[in-house]
Amino acid sequence: MKRSWGIHTRAIHTGMELEPRDVTPPIHMANTFIFESAEQVAQAFEYEDQPVYTRWGNPTTSVMERKIAALENAEAAVGTASGMAAVAAALLAFLESGDHVVATTGLYSASYHFVTEDLPRYGIRASLAEATDPSSFEAAILPETRVIYLESPGNPTLLMNDITALAALARDRNILTIIDNTFATPINQRPLDMGIDLVVHSVTKYLGGHGDALGGVVAGRAALIENILKGPIRRMGGCISPFNAWLVARGIATLPIRMARHNTNALQIAEWLDTHPVVAWVRYPWHPSHPQFDLAQQQMPGGGGGVVVFELVGGVEAGVHLLNRVELCARTVSLGDVRTLITHPASTTHRSVPREARLRARITDGLVRLAVGLEDVEDIVMDLEQALQ
Ligand code: PLP
Secondary structure: OOOOOOHHHHHHHOOOOOOOOOOOOOOOOOOEOOOOOHHHHHHHHHHOOOOOEOOOOOHHHHHHHHHHHHHHOOOEEEEEOOHHHHHHHHHHOOOOOOOEEEEEOOOOHHHHHHHHHHHHHOOOEEEEEOOOOHHHHHHHOOOOEEEEEEEOOOOOOOOOOOHHHHHHHHHHOOOEEEEEOOOOHHHHOOHHHHOOOEEEEEOOOOOOOOOOOOOEEEEEOHHHHHHHHHHHHHHHOOOOOHHHHHHHHHHHHOHHHHHHHHHHHHHHHHHHHHOOOOEEEEEOOOOOOOOOHHHHHHHOOOOOOOEEEEEEOOHHHHHHHHHHHOOOOEEOOOOOOOOOEEEOHHHOOOOOOOHHHHHHOOOOOOEEEEEOOOOOHHHHHHHHHHHHO
16 A cells, blocks of 8 residues: 655655765755757747756755645755745745735844835835734725735744644635745645645754754745746745755654654743742643644644744843853744753843833743753753743
Protein backbone atom coordinates (compact mmCIF):
# COMPACT_ATOMS: atom_id res chain seq x y z
CA MET A 1 0.00 0.00 0.00
CA LYS A 2 1.38 3.41 -0.95
CA ARG A 3 1.05 6.29 1.46
CA SER A 4 2.08 9.90 0.98
CA TRP A 5 5.18 10.96 2.89
CA GLY A 6 4.86 12.00 6.51
CA ILE A 7 6.08 15.35 7.79
CA HIS A 8 9.58 14.17 8.86
CA THR A 9 10.23 12.48 5.51
CA ARG A 10 8.95 15.52 3.61
CA ALA A 11 11.16 17.88 5.65
CA ILE A 12 14.24 15.76 4.87
CA HIS A 13 13.65 14.53 1.31
CA THR A 14 11.45 17.05 -0.52
CA GLY A 15 12.86 19.41 -3.06
CA MET A 16 16.45 18.22 -3.03
CA GLU A 17 18.35 18.79 -6.24
CA LEU A 18 21.34 16.54 -5.72
CA GLU A 19 24.41 16.23 -7.88
CA PRO A 20 25.25 12.60 -8.68
CA ARG A 21 26.66 10.88 -5.54
CA ASP A 22 26.12 13.91 -3.20
CA VAL A 23 23.98 13.50 -0.09
CA THR A 24 23.34 17.24 0.26
CA PRO A 25 22.48 19.80 -2.42
CA PRO A 26 25.27 22.04 -3.74
CA ILE A 27 25.26 25.79 -3.02
CA HIS A 28 24.90 27.70 -6.28
CA MET A 29 26.69 30.94 -5.40
CA ALA A 30 26.33 32.23 -8.95
CA ASN A 31 24.76 35.53 -10.00
CA THR A 32 24.10 34.30 -13.53
CA PHE A 33 23.90 30.99 -15.36
CA ILE A 34 25.68 30.53 -18.69
CA PHE A 35 23.94 29.17 -21.82
CA GLU A 36 25.37 27.09 -24.63
CA SER A 37 23.69 28.95 -27.49
CA ALA A 38 21.71 32.07 -28.30
CA GLU A 39 18.68 29.84 -28.89
CA GLN A 40 18.97 28.40 -25.39
CA VAL A 41 19.06 31.92 -23.91
CA ALA A 42 15.97 32.84 -25.91
CA GLN A 43 14.20 29.71 -24.71
CA ALA A 44 15.04 30.45 -21.06
CA PHE A 45 13.49 33.92 -21.46
CA GLU A 46 10.46 32.52 -23.26
CA TYR A 47 9.63 29.62 -20.90
CA GLU A 48 11.47 30.60 -17.69
CA ASP A 49 12.31 26.92 -17.26
CA GLN A 50 15.98 27.44 -16.40
CA PRO A 51 17.84 29.71 -14.01
CA VAL A 52 19.10 32.91 -15.61
CA TYR A 53 19.86 35.44 -12.88
CA THR A 54 19.70 34.85 -9.13
CA ARG A 55 17.30 37.71 -8.38
CA TRP A 56 14.82 35.93 -10.65
CA GLY A 57 15.45 32.49 -9.16
CA ASN A 58 18.31 30.24 -8.10
CA PRO A 59 18.54 26.42 -7.88
CA THR A 60 19.61 26.50 -4.19
CA THR A 61 16.84 28.91 -3.28
CA SER A 62 14.41 26.57 -5.05
CA VAL A 63 15.38 23.73 -2.67
CA MET A 64 14.28 25.84 0.31
CA GLU A 65 11.15 27.02 -1.50
CA ARG A 66 10.06 23.49 -2.43
CA LYS A 67 10.59 22.24 1.12
CA ILE A 68 8.51 25.05 2.62
CA ALA A 69 5.78 24.63 0.00
CA ALA A 70 5.63 20.90 0.85
CA LEU A 71 5.32 21.57 4.59
CA GLU A 72 2.67 24.30 4.20
CA ASN A 73 0.68 22.28 1.62
CA ALA A 74 1.25 25.12 -0.84
CA GLU A 75 1.58 24.87 -4.63
CA ALA A 76 4.60 27.18 -4.61
CA ALA A 77 6.79 29.43 -2.46
CA VAL A 78 9.21 32.29 -3.02
CA GLY A 79 12.21 33.06 -0.82
CA THR A 80 12.97 36.60 0.37
CA ALA A 81 15.89 38.40 2.01
CA SER A 82 14.19 38.57 5.43
CA GLY A 83 10.82 38.07 7.06
CA MET A 84 10.05 41.75 6.54
CA ALA A 85 10.90 41.43 2.83
CA ALA A 86 8.29 38.61 2.69
CA VAL A 87 5.65 40.71 4.50
CA ALA A 88 6.30 43.73 2.26
CA ALA A 89 6.41 41.71 -0.98
CA ALA A 90 3.20 39.80 -0.19
CA LEU A 91 1.30 43.02 0.56
CA LEU A 92 2.73 45.20 -2.22
CA ALA A 93 2.06 42.57 -4.90
CA PHE A 94 -1.71 42.84 -4.41
CA LEU A 95 -2.30 46.43 -3.32
CA GLU A 96 -2.44 49.75 -5.14
CA SER A 97 -3.26 53.32 -4.32
CA GLY A 98 -6.87 53.65 -3.13
CA ASP A 99 -6.99 50.13 -1.65
CA HIS A 100 -7.62 49.33 1.99
CA VAL A 101 -6.17 46.65 4.30
CA VAL A 102 -7.63 45.27 7.50
CA ALA A 103 -4.83 44.08 9.79
CA THR A 104 -4.94 42.35 13.14
CA THR A 105 -3.87 44.01 16.37
CA GLY A 106 -0.83 42.43 17.99
CA LEU A 107 1.35 42.45 14.87
CA TYR A 108 5.12 42.17 15.08
CA SER A 109 6.27 45.79 15.49
CA ALA A 110 7.91 46.24 12.05
CA SER A 111 4.84 44.73 10.32
CA TYR A 112 2.63 47.09 12.35
CA HIS A 113 4.66 50.12 11.26
CA PHE A 114 4.77 48.93 7.63
CA VAL A 115 1.00 48.53 7.49
CA THR A 116 0.03 51.64 9.45
CA GLU A 117 2.77 54.08 8.33
CA ASP A 118 4.43 52.94 5.10
CA LEU A 119 1.41 51.68 3.14
CA PRO A 120 -0.52 54.96 3.72
CA ARG A 121 2.42 56.86 2.14
CA TYR A 122 1.50 55.05 -1.09
CA GLY A 123 -2.21 55.80 -0.78
CA ILE A 124 -3.12 52.44 0.81
CA ARG A 125 -5.20 52.87 3.95
CA ALA A 126 -5.17 50.42 6.85
CA SER A 127 -7.52 49.69 9.74
CA LEU A 128 -6.75 47.51 12.73
CA ALA A 129 -9.23 44.88 13.93
CA GLU A 130 -9.18 43.24 17.36
CA ALA A 131 -7.09 40.05 17.01
CA THR A 132 -9.41 37.82 19.03
CA ASP A 133 -12.75 39.09 17.65
CA PRO A 134 -13.79 38.06 14.11
CA SER A 135 -16.74 40.49 14.19
CA SER A 136 -14.35 43.42 14.51
CA PHE A 137 -12.75 42.35 11.20
CA GLU A 138 -16.16 42.25 9.59
CA ALA A 139 -16.92 45.73 10.91
CA ALA A 140 -13.62 47.10 9.57
CA ILE A 141 -14.17 45.90 5.98
CA LEU A 142 -14.77 48.68 3.42
CA PRO A 143 -15.71 48.42 -0.28
CA GLU A 144 -12.00 49.13 -1.02
CA THR A 145 -10.67 46.34 1.26
CA ARG A 146 -8.41 44.05 -0.78
CA VAL A 147 -6.41 42.26 1.91
CA ILE A 148 -6.92 40.95 5.43
CA TYR A 149 -3.53 40.63 7.11
CA LEU A 150 -3.18 38.27 10.11
CA GLU A 151 -0.50 37.07 12.51
CA SER A 152 -1.33 34.18 14.80
CA PRO A 153 -0.13 33.72 17.47
CA GLY A 154 0.87 37.40 17.57
CA ASN A 155 4.27 38.66 18.64
CA PRO A 156 4.62 39.08 21.62
CA THR A 157 1.05 38.85 22.96
CA LEU A 158 0.45 35.24 21.79
CA LEU A 159 -3.19 36.18 21.11
CA MET A 160 -4.73 34.33 18.20
CA ASN A 161 -6.88 35.05 15.15
CA ASP A 162 -9.71 32.62 14.44
CA ILE A 163 -8.16 31.55 11.14
CA THR A 164 -11.02 29.46 9.72
CA ALA A 165 -13.65 32.11 10.52
CA LEU A 166 -11.60 34.95 9.04
CA ALA A 167 -10.68 32.98 5.90
CA ALA A 168 -14.39 32.29 5.29
CA LEU A 169 -15.32 35.94 5.93
CA ALA A 170 -12.72 37.12 3.41
CA ARG A 171 -13.55 34.49 0.79
CA ASP A 172 -17.22 35.54 0.77
CA ARG A 173 -16.13 39.09 -0.03
CA ASN A 174 -13.37 38.25 -2.50
CA ILE A 175 -10.68 39.62 -0.17
CA LEU A 176 -7.18 38.10 -0.15
CA THR A 177 -5.95 36.71 3.18
CA ILE A 178 -2.31 36.72 4.25
CA ILE A 179 -1.04 35.32 7.56
CA ASP A 180 2.31 35.48 9.30
CA ASN A 181 2.86 31.88 10.46
CA THR A 182 6.33 32.47 11.94
CA PHE A 183 5.45 31.67 15.57
CA ALA A 184 3.49 28.49 14.88
CA THR A 185 5.48 27.05 11.93
CA PRO A 186 3.83 24.55 9.53
CA ILE A 187 4.48 21.81 12.09
CA ASN A 188 1.97 23.30 14.53
CA GLN A 189 -0.43 25.16 12.23
CA ARG A 190 -1.24 25.00 8.51
CA PRO A 191 -3.26 28.09 7.57
CA LEU A 192 -3.60 27.22 3.86
CA ASP A 193 -5.55 24.10 4.87
CA MET A 194 -7.90 26.42 6.78
CA GLY A 195 -8.63 28.55 3.70
CA ILE A 196 -5.97 31.28 3.94
CA ASP A 197 -4.51 32.42 0.58
CA LEU A 198 -0.90 33.20 1.49
CA VAL A 199 1.44 32.36 4.36
CA VAL A 200 4.51 34.45 5.17
CA HIS A 201 7.40 33.48 7.44
CA SER A 202 10.49 34.96 8.89
CA VAL A 203 12.63 31.87 8.16
CA THR A 204 15.22 33.64 10.33
CA LYS A 205 13.33 32.02 13.21
CA TYR A 206 12.26 28.35 13.53
CA LEU A 207 12.60 27.27 9.88
CA GLY A 208 16.30 28.13 9.79
CA GLY A 209 16.41 27.39 13.49
CA HIS A 210 20.04 28.07 14.37
CA GLY A 211 20.25 31.86 14.58
CA ASP A 212 22.63 32.13 11.63
CA ALA A 213 20.64 33.10 8.52
CA LEU A 214 18.19 35.93 7.90
CA GLY A 215 15.47 35.13 5.38
CA GLY A 216 11.79 35.00 4.59
CA VAL A 217 9.29 33.18 2.42
CA VAL A 218 5.78 33.54 1.00
CA ALA A 219 3.83 30.34 0.18
CA GLY A 220 0.48 29.73 -1.50
CA ARG A 221 -1.17 29.10 -4.89
CA ALA A 222 1.25 29.17 -7.84
CA ALA A 223 -0.51 32.07 -9.59
CA LEU A 224 -0.27 34.27 -6.47
CA ILE A 225 3.39 33.39 -5.90
CA GLU A 226 4.17 34.22 -9.53
CA ASN A 227 2.69 37.71 -8.98
CA ILE A 228 4.98 38.22 -5.99
CA LEU A 229 8.05 36.89 -7.80
CA LYS A 230 7.52 38.89 -10.97
CA GLY A 231 6.49 42.06 -9.15
CA PRO A 232 8.09 42.94 -5.82
CA ILE A 233 10.89 40.33 -5.75
CA ARG A 234 12.32 40.91 -9.22
CA ARG A 235 11.69 44.67 -9.31
CA MET A 236 12.31 45.69 -5.71
CA GLY A 237 15.05 43.11 -5.28
CA GLY A 238 14.41 41.48 -1.91
CA CYS A 239 15.58 38.00 -2.95
CA ILE A 240 17.33 35.67 -0.50
CA SER A 241 21.04 34.85 -0.73
CA PRO A 242 21.54 31.26 -1.98
CA PHE A 243 23.84 30.59 0.97
CA ASN A 244 21.14 31.64 3.46
CA ALA A 245 18.57 29.57 1.55
CA TRP A 246 20.89 26.55 1.82
CA LEU A 247 21.26 27.04 5.59
CA VAL A 248 17.48 27.33 5.96
CA ALA A 249 16.88 24.22 3.81
CA ARG A 250 19.32 22.33 6.04
CA GLY A 251 17.52 23.64 9.13
CA ILE A 252 14.15 22.51 7.77
CA ALA A 253 15.31 18.88 7.71
CA THR A 254 15.16 18.91 11.54
CA LEU A 255 12.19 21.31 11.88
CA PRO A 256 9.60 18.67 12.90
CA ILE A 257 11.89 17.17 15.50
CA ARG A 258 12.98 20.58 16.80
CA MET A 259 9.40 21.85 17.03
CA ALA A 260 8.32 18.79 18.98
CA ARG A 261 10.96 19.63 21.59
CA HIS A 262 10.28 23.41 21.51
CA ASN A 263 6.61 22.54 22.14
CA THR A 264 7.21 20.24 25.12
CA ASN A 265 9.93 22.40 26.70
CA ALA A 266 7.76 25.54 26.40
CA LEU A 267 4.66 23.86 27.83
CA GLN A 268 6.65 22.54 30.79
CA ILE A 269 8.11 25.98 31.47
CA ALA A 270 4.66 27.61 31.20
CA GLU A 271 3.33 25.13 33.77
CA TRP A 272 6.26 25.80 36.10
CA LEU A 273 6.00 29.61 35.75
CA ASP A 274 2.26 29.42 36.43
CA THR A 275 2.99 28.27 39.99
CA HIS A 276 5.80 30.75 40.69
CA PRO A 277 5.01 33.41 43.35
CA VAL A 278 6.60 36.38 41.49
CA VAL A 279 4.80 35.59 38.22
CA ALA A 280 1.44 37.39 37.95
CA TRP A 281 0.27 35.42 34.92
CA VAL A 282 1.55 33.18 32.13
CA ARG A 283 0.34 33.01 28.53
CA TYR A 284 1.03 30.05 26.25
CA PRO A 285 -1.36 28.77 23.54
CA TRP A 286 -1.45 25.22 24.89
CA HIS A 287 -1.72 26.23 28.57
CA PRO A 288 -5.30 26.05 29.89
CA SER A 289 -4.99 29.60 31.31
CA HIS A 290 -4.76 31.03 27.76
CA PRO A 291 -8.04 32.85 27.02
CA GLN A 292 -8.16 31.09 23.63
CA PHE A 293 -6.98 27.64 24.77
CA ASP A 294 -9.79 25.84 22.86
CA LEU A 295 -9.02 27.72 19.65
CA ALA A 296 -5.32 26.84 20.02
CA GLN A 297 -6.18 23.15 20.34
CA GLN A 298 -8.19 23.36 17.11
CA GLN A 299 -5.98 25.44 14.86
CA MET A 300 -2.55 24.55 16.30
CA PRO A 301 -2.97 20.78 16.55
CA GLY A 302 0.80 20.18 16.42
CA GLY A 303 1.58 22.10 19.61
CA GLY A 304 1.71 25.54 21.21
CA GLY A 305 5.11 26.61 19.83
CA GLY A 306 8.30 27.66 21.55
CA VAL A 307 7.37 31.08 22.94
CA VAL A 308 6.02 31.68 26.45
CA VAL A 309 5.14 35.13 27.78
CA PHE A 310 4.66 36.01 31.43
CA GLU A 311 4.12 39.04 33.61
CA LEU A 312 6.36 39.71 36.61
CA VAL A 313 4.78 41.06 39.76
CA GLY A 314 7.42 43.84 40.09
CA GLY A 315 6.83 45.57 36.71
CA VAL A 316 9.66 47.18 34.68
CA GLU A 317 12.21 46.94 37.50
CA ALA A 318 11.56 43.22 37.95
CA GLY A 319 11.98 42.67 34.19
CA VAL A 320 15.36 44.43 34.18
CA HIS A 321 16.41 42.48 37.28
CA LEU A 322 15.48 39.14 35.70
CA LEU A 323 17.34 39.92 32.49
CA ASN A 324 20.44 40.94 34.42
CA ARG A 325 20.47 37.70 36.39
CA VAL A 326 19.92 35.01 33.77
CA GLU A 327 23.02 33.00 32.92
CA LEU A 328 21.93 30.25 30.51
CA CYS A 329 19.15 32.17 28.73
CA ALA A 330 20.57 34.67 26.24
CA ARG A 331 19.51 38.32 26.68
CA THR A 332 18.57 39.23 23.13
CA VAL A 333 15.76 39.78 20.67
CA SER A 334 14.52 37.15 18.15
CA LEU A 335 13.21 33.62 18.67
CA GLY A 336 13.27 30.19 17.08
CA ASP A 337 16.88 29.44 17.97
CA VAL A 338 18.18 26.18 19.45
CA ARG A 339 19.15 28.17 22.54
CA THR A 340 16.76 29.96 24.86
CA LEU A 341 16.43 33.71 24.25
CA ILE A 342 14.84 36.16 26.68
CA THR A 343 13.46 39.67 26.06
CA HIS A 344 11.83 42.31 28.24
CA PRO A 345 10.01 44.53 25.69
CA ALA A 346 9.19 47.45 28.06
CA SER A 347 12.89 48.19 28.70
CA THR A 348 14.17 47.34 25.21
CA THR A 349 12.17 47.03 21.95
CA HIS A 350 9.29 49.18 23.28
CA ARG A 351 11.37 51.52 25.42
CA SER A 352 10.61 54.55 23.21
CA VAL A 353 6.87 53.80 22.92
CA PRO A 354 4.83 56.01 25.33
CA ARG A 355 3.56 53.89 28.26
CA GLU A 356 -0.10 54.48 27.38
CA ALA A 357 0.40 53.27 23.79
CA ARG A 358 2.51 50.38 25.00
CA LEU A 359 -0.19 49.22 27.39
CA ARG A 360 -2.81 49.57 24.66
CA ALA A 361 -0.68 47.16 22.58
CA ARG A 362 -0.81 44.85 25.65
CA ILE A 363 2.93 45.21 26.28
CA THR A 364 2.69 45.46 30.06
CA ASP A 365 5.50 46.67 32.35
CA GLY A 366 6.63 43.29 33.60
CA LEU A 367 6.01 41.32 30.38
CA VAL A 368 8.82 38.90 29.55
CA ARG A 369 9.04 36.93 26.31
CA LEU A 370 10.88 33.65 26.61
CA ALA A 371 11.76 31.93 23.33
CA VAL A 372 12.34 28.50 24.80
CA GLY A 373 15.21 26.57 23.22
CA LEU A 374 16.14 22.92 23.00
CA GLU A 375 18.29 22.68 26.13
CA ASP A 376 17.36 20.25 28.94
CA VAL A 377 14.24 21.84 30.35
CA GLU A 378 15.52 21.36 33.93
CA ASP A 379 18.51 23.59 33.11
CA ILE A 380 16.28 26.38 31.75
CA VAL A 381 14.08 26.13 34.85
CA MET A 382 17.15 26.18 37.13
CA ASP A 383 18.43 29.33 35.43
CA LEU A 384 15.05 31.11 35.68
CA GLU A 385 14.63 29.95 39.28
CA GLN A 386 17.90 31.52 40.45
CA ALA A 387 17.24 34.68 38.39
CA LEU A 388 13.71 35.13 39.74
CA GLN A 389 14.79 34.95 43.38
N1 PLP B 1 7.20 38.27 11.62
C1 PLP B 1 7.36 37.97 12.92
C2 PLP B 1 6.23 37.34 13.67
C3 PLP B 1 8.57 38.24 13.57
O1 PLP B 1 8.72 37.93 14.87
C4 PLP B 1 9.61 38.86 12.82
C5 PLP B 1 10.90 39.19 13.46
O2 PLP B 1 11.06 39.12 14.67
C6 PLP B 1 9.39 39.17 11.48
C7 PLP B 1 8.18 38.85 10.91
C8 PLP B 1 10.44 39.82 10.65
O3 PLP B 1 11.42 38.90 10.33
P1 PLP B 1 12.90 39.29 9.89
O4 PLP B 1 13.61 39.79 11.12
O5 PLP B 1 13.47 38.02 9.35
O6 PLP B 1 12.80 40.38 8.86
